[in-house]
Amino acid sequence: MMNLDNDVTSSGQLDPDFEVLEIMKSLVSSNRNTQEEKDFFAENIPVKRLKKGTLLLKEGQILKSSYHLFKGCIREFYCKDGEEKTVAFYTVGDSLYDGGHRLNQTPSNVTWECVCECIISVFSFEVEKEMYSRFPRLESLCRIETEKQYSSYKNTVNNYLSSSPEERYENLIKTKPELFQFVPLYHIASYLGVKPESLSRIRGRLRSSASSKV
Amino acid sequence: MMNLDNDVTSSGQLDPDFEVLEIMKSLVSSNRNTQEEKDFFAENIPVKRLKKGTLLLKEGQILKSSYHLFKGCIREFYCKDGEEKTVAFYTVGDSLYDGGHRLNQTPSNVTWECVCECIISVFSFEVEKEMYSRFPRLESLCRIETEKQYSSYKNTVNNYLSSSPEERYENLIKTKPELFQFVPLYHIASYLGVKPESLSRIRGRLRSSASSKV
DNA sequence: ATCATTTCTTAACCGAAGTCAAGAAGTTTG
């Protein structure tokens, strides 16, 4: 398994691949930002291509950046009693950050693993701080955005807690069908809160109840 | 059951009770704040005493304030299939807010109920906005605080998900023993993710395993 | 193509939570 360690942010030049350049362009073209802000992003937020299996962050490591996912899928998990417990899947358009650990400079509790080839932008903590001091209005926007994300996460958790593994599975198929292309079922089982054998049974139950309706 | 509706924030004068005044004093005496900031708080953040059973926020209502709990205990729950699902207990020193719903002016998903007499400060959204414009450094502090809370909440959720109801019960006794003074066990059962009958059995199991150790 | 590895499924058995029902213990009300 590949390990990225510190070289994500250090690498100077951009992957010359067309796709990455397209993404870079979209990164700096939001019409909600001023030209000055766009220039700042273009200069300070590199875009990287990551191979399947790359660990963007490892449990115990200190997080130094936030990331935005333009393409691919990243799995978040931690280890408990030698078992990997998957707690999130990030897909296109999601951001990966952890204010608490980044701000406190404490070791991360989770690992971020690319489950397929990914394209991300790298927003280092230093650049973030400089951005806030140069463009105070963006700090206000980020505060608001964080509050909304937090609120939305609480909702997600409440929905999760008040549904059965079976309901969670059906819901996941509806809301993130693309996951099933990349992610082995035993990771999805972990995410749904059951063992792989149980997910098999759940799928079996759903198959038979679906066929009995015919 | 009492209903508070909009009159929490409207009432002008302070409850003249000694305890409330003491709390008001502590509210404006933090030495991390400038005198100007303290004056602003004293003028704009009223402190209220709430009776047991008061609903500080009702499911479907639009949240207009944030609250800080100086005394008492508040239960957060929502209804699913006619059942109340308890998702949090707030105790002394906790803050109650919901950035997402407050900022979007969308109806709340949860209800906040005082499980005993409570003393809170009321921080209205309008006052919050004015505070940010008058004291920009406080917006920065709040952004950082929100990120830390968010991160800490994620941790709590992960711990919850990777433990059994029995472990959660034992953990709750250790971390929030005061809850058991105020809150009926069936609310605690809901919070732990089981039915009251199951919590009874868990308690039974723990009793017998404790006595067998003697 | 063959072999090895990873991933998924099935079956038998066990333990824990859900459900339903009854009743005990504790609290409130008149």
Add this chain to the structure above:
DNA sequence: CAAACTTCTTGACTTCGGTTAAGAAATGAT
């Protein structure tokens, strides 16, 4: 005090996930 209600416990039975073990299916390597 007694009646009514709320809260908690217990028992019988069902359902579902965990565990173990075996094997099928899919994927990758030589």
